[in-house]
Amino acid sequence: MSDPAEPLLAWYDVHRRRLPWRAEPGEAVDPYRVWLSEVMLQQTTVVAVVPYYRMFLARWPTVTALAAAPLEEVLAAWAGLGYYARARNLHRCARLIVDDRGGRFPDTEAALRELPGIGAYTAAAVAAIAFEQPAAAVDGNVERVMARLFAVTDPLPGAKPRLAALARTLVPERRCGDFVQAMIELGATVCTPTRPACLGCPWHPRCAGVRLGLAAGLPRRSERRQRPHRQGVVFWLTDPAGRVLVRRRPPRGLLGGMLEFPGTEWIEGAAPDADAIALAAPAAKIGGPAPAAKIGGPAPAAKIGGPAPAAEIGGPAPAAKIGGPAPAVKIGGSAPAAKIGGLAPAAKIGGLAPAAKIGGPAPAAEIGGFAPAAEIGGLASVASCGGSAPAPAVAGGIAWRLLPGQVRHVFTHFTLALEVRVGCWRPADVGRGSVPVLALEGEAGWWLTVDELGREALPSVMRKVVTHVAESSGADGGRRGQGEGGA
Numbered sequence: 489m490s491d492p493a494e495p496l497l498a499w500y501d502v503h504r505r506r507l508p509w510r511a512e513p514g515e516a517v518d519p520y521r522v523w524l525s526e527v528m529l530q531q532t533t534v535v536a537v538v539p540y541y542r543m544f545l546a547r548w549p550t551v552t553a554l555a556a557a558p559l560e561e562v563l564a565a566w567a568g569l570g571y572y573a574r575a576r577n578l579h580r581c582a583r584l585i586v587d588d589r590g591g592r593f594p595d596t597e598a599a600l601r602e603l604p605g606i607g608a609y610t611a612a613a614v615a616a617i618a619f620e621q622p623a624a625a626v627d628g629n630v631e632r633v634m635a636r637l638f639a640v641t642d643p644l645p646g647a648k649p650r651l652a653a654l655a656r657t658l659v660p661e662r663r664c665g666d667f668v669q670a671m672i673e674l675g676a677t678v679c680t681p682t683r684p685a686c687l688g689c690p691w692h693p694r695c696a697g698v699r700l701g702l703a704a705g706l707p708r709r710s711e712r713r714q715r716p717h718r719q720g721v722v723f724w725l726t727d728p729a730g731r732v733l734v735r736r737r738p739p740r741g742l743l744g745g746m747l748e749f750p751g752t753e754w755i756e757g758a759a760p761d762a763d764a765i766a767l768a769a770p771a772a773k774i775g776g777p778a779p780a781a782k783i784g785g786p787a788p789a790a791k792i793g794g795p796a797p798a799a800e801i802g803g804p805a806p807a808a809k810i811g812g813p814a815p816a817v818k819i820g821g822s823a824p825a826a827k828i829g830g831l832a833p834a835a836k837i838g839g840l841a842p843a844a845k846i847g848g849p850a851p852a853a854e855i856g857g858f859a860p861a862a863e864i865g866g867l868a869s870v871a872s873c874g875g876s877a878p879a880p881a882v883a884g885g886i887a888w889r890l891l892p893g894q895v896r897h898v899f900t901h902f903t904l905a906l907e908v909r910v911g912c913w914r915p916a917d918v919g920r921g922s923v924p925v926l927a928l929e930g931e932a933g934w935w936l937t938v939d940e941l942g943r944e945a946l947p948s949v950m951r952k953v954v955t956h957v958a959e960s961s962g963a964d965g966g967r968r969g970q971g972e973g974g975a
């Protein structure tokens with residue numbers, strides 16, 4: 489039988505889709521564009537990737553430009569595309585290419601595999617498409633085509649090595665890049681998961697799956713183990729200016745380096761207990777020797793008596809016992825000092841954590857329990873402390889209100905259900921002559937307006953929290969079972 493690549497390439501010449509990262513016939517291929525698109529396409533659809541690809545390319549047209557960008561900007565631009573480790577690896581890889589390789593991508597599969605964020609599939613795709621190397625890039629589309637073409641009935645994932653080996657037997661000596669793209673294209677548009685359009689397939693005459701009447705049921709899959717389910721609590725804390733407390737996740741691990749709202753750990757099996765919730769909640773920490781607030785300048789230590797009460801969750805907070813005058817503190821380096829109820833409080837977020845960043849680019853916050861909360865979307869009325877909202881019946885502590893419903897999210901390896909608790913941080917409530925301290929156990933945190941939140945690289949699960957809070961605004965009916973999505 490003739491070379492199987494020939495009918496596929498002939499079909500591709502006629503049916504290839506025009507995609508923004510795909511070079512037209514005769515056009516030079518830019519490895520940067522190929523690499524950028526392939527990283528974006530990992531676990532994401534073409535439709536979702538197109539606008540991000542265009543935006544990245546407009547902003548960072550070369551690997552050198554991307555390498556020069558701050559990571560935070562790249563993460564923010566990536567927001568919404570999911571699986572954020574890809575964005576961090578993209579940035580690391582760009583810097584490595586520029587710093588160690590003079591801005592040139594390696595041209596072999598093996599050398600590409602050594603770069604951050606480049607696995608077997610991406611290395612093969614870049615090697616073939618950008619450098620015409622005889623590589624077989626095998627993704628889910630290609631696995632499906634191979635299983636059907638060769639009538640492989642062994643189930644996935646065990647059959648992966650065999651399907652990859654079969655794909656390699658088909659790689660031609662020329663037009664390697666077109667061949668890789670044609671295989672992927674065939675799986676995406678003709679040999680689809682359900683109801684493959686076999687009559688329009690260039691491999692129909694040689695397809696063993698069709699011949700044996702097995703095609704539509706392939707590839708088979710081993711029974712999938714159910715994902716474990718985790719639960720947690722997340723805290724939506726606002727200040728009188730309507731800003732929301734956020735923190736950054738640790739740089740490594742799930743959603744590494746991304747912003748989040750403070751919360752408990754996500755635990756498998758049972759919901760976090762009261763102790764875990766109390767420990768994780770941003771607490772008005774009043775009493776004991778208050779740490780010196782070092783925010784944008786030297787702050788005097790506050791002397792406040794009595795043991796520090798934990799913030800009470802879902803109930804009245806203990807009364808604050810405080811003494812001593814509060815010195816004025818400049819918050820946020822270049823940011824203007826926040827004026828809080830006539831008293832400038834020392835603000836410390838995080839116990840041993842670094843100084844809280846309050847202010848930054850935000851305008852001066854005229855806080856005091858009397859200033860109107862920022863009216864931003866439907867969020868302000870949920871949990872902002874100012875405006876006409878009645879003051880919580882607490883002094884010093886934070887009263888948390890549990891929103892009805894849960895935020896649900898599906899990660900690759902587990903499902904998650906989050907309770908959302910909303911509360912207000914009202915420094916003015918702790919009384920005149922006091923120094924309220926906001927403690928956020930173990931992590932540094934800072935305030936963002938809801939507008940600023942919208943510009944930040946929030947992971948999908950945290951965006952769902954924002955939506956949940958907004959939908960609960962003025963109503964007791966939170967939305968249950970929100971949509972699923974990636975990280």
Ligand code: SF4
Pocket residue numbers: 633636637678679680684685686687689690691692695696697698703704
């Ligand atoms: S003939 Fe049908 S089943 Fe076989 S490869 Fe083509 S589309 Fe897939």
